[in-house]
Amino acid sequence: MTQADFKALLVQTLIAPRSAAHALIALNLPRQWLWMALALMSVLNSIVYSVTLRLNPTNDPMATAMMPPAFHSPVLFTMFLFTALALTVLTLYWIGKSLGGKARLDDVLVLICWLQVLRLILQLVVAVLMIAAPALGALLIFIASLWGIFILIGFVDAAHRFDNFFKAAGV
Structure with a gap:
């Protein structure tokens, strides 16, 4: 995948998530690669x-104390995040299947991996914004969260071949 292909897929994901999902699924990447990518x-x-x-610690000691211990340790957080993502993949796969979906596990896995690539890019942008313009960073997080739900529903719809946005939202 070239840099131009990457950018095109990124834009396509943002404006036409179902089409981007079809393109990602068509790559037909090996399952071992996908789990390693996750x-x-x-x-x-x-x-x-x-x-x-x-770089940007909270000023409120109560907020820090309320964070689970896994959020303070990079290793624990990595294990927590990987487990949560793996459970997300399996849940989206099995619930979709139970509702008549036709996705393969690899289809859901490649889409969640791609969403994590987007999340990484977003985290980098937000990290800079939170230092330079915290209000703008918070607004970007809010908008990206809503848009991310829309993208995820489009991905689930494409993976399971529902052709029904509401059924995909149910998953």
């Missing part, structure tokens, strides 16, 4: 998250 994305996201916490 593990890599867990590590990279954890590193960025940990660095962000160090």
